[in-house]
Amino acid sequence: MRKLYSFLFFTLLLQSNLFGQDMLKGKIVDKISEETLPGAYIFIKNNQDETLANSFTDENGNFNIKKPEVSSFILEVSFIGYQTLRKNYSNLSSNNLGVIAIEEDATQLQEVEVTGQVMTGEVKGDTISFNANAYKTRSQASAGELIRKMPGVVMRGGTIEVQGETVGRVLVDGEPFFGDDPAMAMQNLPVEVIDKIEFLDQKSDQARLTGFDDGETIKTINIITKKDMQGGKFGQLFAGYGTDDNYLVGGAVHFFEGPQRLSLLGLSNNINQQNFSADDLTGAFGSGNDRGWGRRDSDDLTVRERPGITKTNSLGTNFTDKFDGGKAKFSGNYFFNDSKNTLRRTSTREYILPSDSLQFYDENVQNQNNSQTHRMTMKLEYDITERHAIIWRPRFSYEKGNSLNKLVARNLYDRSTPISETVNLTNSENEALRIDNDFTYRFKFDKPGRTISTSIETGYRDNNSESLLLSANRNYQSNNLDSLIQRTIINNDRFEYEAEIEYTEPIGENTQLRLEYEFGNDNSKNLQDVSQREMESTIFERDTTLSNEFENGYNRQELSLGLRHNTETLRIFTALNYEVAKLNSDRLFPGYENTKRTFKNFVPRMFIDYEPDKSTSIRLGYRADTDAPSVRQLQDVIDNSNPLQISMGNPELEQEYEHRIFSRIKKINLENSKSFFMWLSAGVRKNFMGTSTYIATKDTLIQDDVLLRQGGQLSRPVNLENAWNANTSISFGFPLGFMKSNLNLDTRFNYSNQPGLINDQLNTNHNLGMGQGLGISSNVSEKLDFNLSTSANYNIVRSTLQKDRNSNYYSQSTRLDLYWNFWKGFFFSTNVNNQFYIGLGEEYDQSIWLMNADFGYRFPPSQNLELKMTVFDLLNQNTSINRNVTDVYIENERTEVLRQFFMVTLTYNLRAFGGSKPQYD
Structure with a gap:
């Protein structure tokens, strides 16, 4: 026995x-x-x-x-x-x-x-596999807490970076878990079910369907579960109540039976937790910056985290299964989110002017935004026979919302001399419908490697909004006052499609040829109806300068010839595409005007993967790409929702063309648990779509009708040259045996050269950023678990237009997560964050501490029931500071965030595992 x-x-x-x-x-x-x-x-x-x-x-x-x-x-x-x-x-x-x-x-x-x-694990080609039991975590930990201990992994807010690349997909036992949503899988999968973690570059759906490796990959995490835990129920239910009537209620329950998986999720709270996670208070230092190139909203079960403070109610479900002997895979999910967001933000800008004079812009924003979202996604992969296979992915979303926004803004010569001021109150409602549908079919011939496939993608958008703007404006030089009452109705309808046919032919034992033809069209209708009324009147009259109606068509055709050559250690893909795109835009109101553009380009690309040994992998790549101006960018209609900062489009815009090269080197020695990763990337853009900013030196009429007050700014997109950027990321990981921990070092460099026009003079903004990260994660035991990380960033900003306005600034973010099960079921946990800034100015240079602490007890015998007391922001210092650098200005901003509160939470961790049923019904 x-x-x-x-x-x-x-x-x-x-x-x-x-x-x-x-x-x-x-x-x-x-x-x-x-x-x-x-x-x-x-x-x-x-x-x-x-x-x-x-x-x-x-x-x-x-x-x-x-x-x-x-x-x-x-x-x-x-x-x-x-x-x-x-x-x-x-x-x-x-x-x-x-x-x-x-x-x-x-x-x-x-x-x-x-x-x-x-x-620790093993290397299999381009896949690195780590044993979960080589890394110690606290009991009841999630997959995210395990993965962050592994070499080459960096967690930045809601994103996961592996080997310098952002993770785009998480699989469980090779199958989707929560669609394409990495954060959801990391938060909801318990560590005790995990056997191994694989990091790999997953090929595109088209490449996996046809067998032709086109070099396009998605950084993917595949979580392999323990065989004895692939059937059963697990999850978490929680409820908490605290001071200031703060509350948190929710849960996630998952049912696994072989290939069949069902997840049910729910969340309700007013403490800024915007997505499904019981241990993640996302309002720590605000939710980052919602401007510029941010993360897009997920197609699945999460929403883009908003800055400010949000009250959230959400429901979601996810289902996956296999049938017909495992040849068919189906996954689908439904998500509902109701959120009420309050944003209070102050910011100050210093403009880079073509003279020694200065100009500042101060802004105070208070927004109340309510929205409801319904989203549904499905995916079917079906190998009907050995020759016939399909992939079908329909998606649907509907969003409705309303907002009340207050803006107080002022232009200044210096810190004490105002030029102009506006006070705006905007009440708006919006509604958006989106339907997408992708379908791919593949046929295999008798000859191995010979395939033909077709695919079609369609998309429909219907966006409508209506807003009422009340604005009071002052010119301090002339002491003039005026008001504006304006109603704006916007209707945007868009239908696009793209069809493709692809043929592959083997031309040797290791070589395959691909011929591809692709065509598509993007048709849209855009209506902006702006009307105004006088203060003493009740009748709105249409403003023909601000109103417009457009119909746009963007037709694209592409012919591609590609070649793939694969051996045991070397994989090469190269392709040459010829692309013809035609833009046809009709302005129907005010006055008919037709804009036509034809773009013809060769678009080459090449990827090389070399694996000299089992522990080393080198990837090199070059690709060209085009980016057409958006419909909004082409419309010369004026947006005066902020009278001090108005904008308009440019019908003369040309297509942007980008060249980009990159390389990735990874070397890992699992015998001594050491790893090295390096990522390099550089790109240059021809006809870069930058910004031309005009700063009025006196009251000016735009298009003979719209008043731009002295000190106000008019911005419009223009094509410029010499825009390029380069970045590198280097990480090195190894164990610290003397303290039973792992050390990760992460070094980053980035450089950007961004041109812009200010009052018709060229200004090029050079921004050099250097960063060093260090992370220590414990490997001690389940009773004592800690992670210590710090990331230091130094930025050097140089302007060609005003060299005396150059600036250097430094920021550092440090975090400690500690869990200690100090006696029987009693535990203490804390996370301590510090944000340090210097070089931003007297008001923003400071060191901010955020400390959260839990004291709790897990009830025997299973310890699945947990009661804890949480204090958020123990030191009562929480705040959010951010710096934005553009070719026109340098901006510092501060956003109101969640402040100190206490909460008692009861949590039940469901763990009921058993044998799974047969792999397929």
Whole structure:
């Protein structure tokens, strides 16, 4: 019975997959009885006593284990109730170690602890696999807490970066989990079900369907679960109430039965938790900047986190299954979100003017935004026969909302001399419908590698909004006052489609040719109806200067010839595309005007992957790309929602053309748990769509009708040259044996050269950023877990137009997460954040501390029920500061965030695992 118990114990404790051809084998037996010993631990160690490989014996006492690259090593055998055997080997002539006998230890008849290290993982081609049990986390931890301990992983807000690249997809046992939403999978999968974590570059759906590797990949995490936990129920239910009537209620329950998975989620709170996670207070330092190139909203079960303070009510469900013997895979989800967001933000800008004079812009914003979102996504992958296969992905979303926005803004010569001022109050309602549908079909011929596939993608958008603007404006130079009452109705309808046919043909054992033709059209109708009335009147009259009606068409055709060559160590893909795009825009009101543009370009690309050995991978790439101006950018209609900062489009815009090169090097030695990753990227844009800003030196009429007050700004897009950027990311990870922890170092450099026009004079903004990150994650035990990270960033900003306005600034973000189960079920946890700024100016240069702390108890015997007291912002210092640098101005902004509160939370962790049903019905 003791042997059977030991075998079951070690089988559940360790799941080992063996890869590679050079293996050592042998058999472990009892020295006296010569009975075989199933479940005995086998370790291969070097002379420094570091584990190089590990395994365990099967039911017959046999083992297979990877042969180390070193010529001299130690074999260690450990088994409950037996003496640990250590045997030295050197310059083996055979890989068969034969029968190895170990002796029973009469003094260790009770349970003993296996002290050998667990092998970190392995490298399989472009996939790096890590063993979950090589990393210690607290009990009840999530997958995200495990993954952040692994080499090359950096967590930045709501994104995950692996080897310098942003993760775009998370799979569980090779199948989708929460669609394409990495954050959701990280927050909702418990660490105790995880056997291994794989980091890989997953090919596109088209490439996986046709077998033609086109070099396009998505950085993907694949979570492999333990076989004995692939069936059952798990999740978390929680409810909390605190001071200031703060509350948090929600939960996520997941049902796994082989390939069938169902998830049910719910969340309601007023403490700025905007997505499904019980342990993530996203309002820590605000939610970042909502301007510029931000993350797009997910297609699945999350929303873009908004700055400010948000009250959220959300429901979601996700379902996946396989049928027809596993040939068909179906996944789908539905998501509902109701949010009420309050934003209070102050900002100050310093403009880079073409003279020694200065001008400042101060803004105070108060917004109340309410929105409701319905979103549904489905995906079907079906290998109908060996020859026929399809992928179908329909998506639907509907959003409705209203907002009340107050803006107080002022232009100044200096900090004490105002030029002009506006006070705006805007009440608006909006409604948006979106329907997308993608369908791909593939046919395989008798000849391997010969395929033909077709795909079609369609998209429909219907966006409508109506707003009422009340504005009071002052010119301090003339002391003139005026008011504006304006109603704006916007209707945007858009239908686009893209069709493609692709043929692949093998032209050798390792080479394949691809011929592809693609065509598409993007048609849209845009109506902006602006009317105004006088203060003493009740009648609105249409403003023909601000109103417009457009119909736009963008037709694109592309012919591509591609070549793929793959060997065991080298993969090459190259393609040359010829693209013809035609833009046809009709302005129907006010007055008919037709704008036509034709763009013809060769668009080459090449990707090279080289793997000189199992631990090293090198990837090089070049690609060209085009970017057409948007419909909004082409319309010369004026937007005066902020009378001090008006904008308009430019019908003369040309298409943007980009060249980009990149390289990635990764080297990982899992025998000593050291890793090295480097990412380099650089790009240059021809006809860069920059910004031309006109700053009025006196009251000026725009298009003979719209008043731009002295000091006000008019911005419009223009084509410029010499825009380029470069960045690199280098990370190095290794274990710290003396403190049972892992160290990750992350070094970053980026440089951008961005041109812009200010009062028709060219200004080029040079921005050099340097960053150094350091992270230490514990590998001590489930009772003591900590992560310490810091990221320092230094920026050098140089302007060609006003060299005396150059600036350097430094910021550093530091975080400590600590969990300590100090006695029985009692635990203490805290996360301490520090944001340090210098070089932003006297008002913004400061060190801000945010400390959250939990004190709780887990009830026996299962410890699945947890009661805890939380204090948020213990030091009452929480604030949000951000700096934005453009070719026109440097801006500092401060956003109101959540402040100190106390909360009591009761949490139940559901853990009910059992055998799963057969893989397919």
